[in-house]
Amino acid sequence: MASHEKLVEKLTKNQVLVLAELQSAHAPVTAYALLDKLRPQGFRAPLQVYRALDRLMALGHIHKLESINAFMACAHGHGEGQHHGVAGFAICDKCGQVSEFADSDIEHRLAAWAKSNGFHAEKSAIELHGQCSACAQTEA
Amino acid sequence: MASHEKLVEKLTKNQVLVLAELQSAHAPVTAYALLDKLRPQGFRAPLQVYRALDRLMALGHIHKLESINAFMACAHGHGEGQHHGVAGFAICDKCGQVSEFADSDIEHRLAAWAKSNGFHAEKSAIELHGQCSACAQTEA
DNA sequence: AATGAAATGTAATGTTATTACATATTTTGA
DNA sequence: TCAAAATATGTAATAACATTACATTTCATT
16 A cells, blocks of 8 residues: 555646646646636636646646647546556547547657657657537538 | 749748748747848838738748747748658747658548548647757767 | 739737746655 | 745736837849
């Protein structure tokens, strides 16, 4: 049991607040939108948000969608044996809906490219833009 | 012959200047860095750069690296039958060097995901971060 | 030359993110 | 326990990236 203690990450108050906001959003949220939502809870400056976001990303709890400068709670759980592979995102430019997906083939291809080119990859971003199923049907 | 005329895109002066800068850079450049480099050529405002960048991206001459807010000339040519697949980028966080790559397997997997999920993809961004071969050897 | 479309110029502002520094809280270990 | 060290927070200012709005010019076509 004691051997687990190091693994049990403890989130600080600000980190918990930011993560909770993102989890309840079920959609990407920008840093400044988070700041506004958390003002009632005492947030006053961007840095409070960005610091929490940095830590939550490092822990794998959230993702940054680089192409829209917004953040999303990770769709997967964070239990014991949960392996987090490379995540991909499909972003609907009409309605803003985002689907997270994982594809081990893509992961393997990226790893293969990295290996054969001597590139030491630490993180990746895969983002698709277009229209989601619903929006595509509602005529272009 | 005449049937080709519509296909021969003509770049404007500003677009040519921006593209030339990016091509000679052999590395990603930010919009404001481009603005500064082009001041001697008469550029005075960000919008002049952003407008040219938008058009060059639409034409496939350049790519935006979403994760670093910078732009790069496309590594491939733009001759007649040149098909431009999905491009991936490996960005070295140590030295800033960027390698562009194309992987048709990844392209197919993304297309397959999109098809089975009814997502109509229009563009994609694939960006790896880490250390390039040279930097990884110079010890972490 | 007159028209309309596309491109350009300019200013102001909006949005996203970081630096710098001060203060407070928590952890560690003597 | 208490002081030192490490971690987390607070606050202000500023930097970096991007767009809106509107006026003017250029260019292809009549």
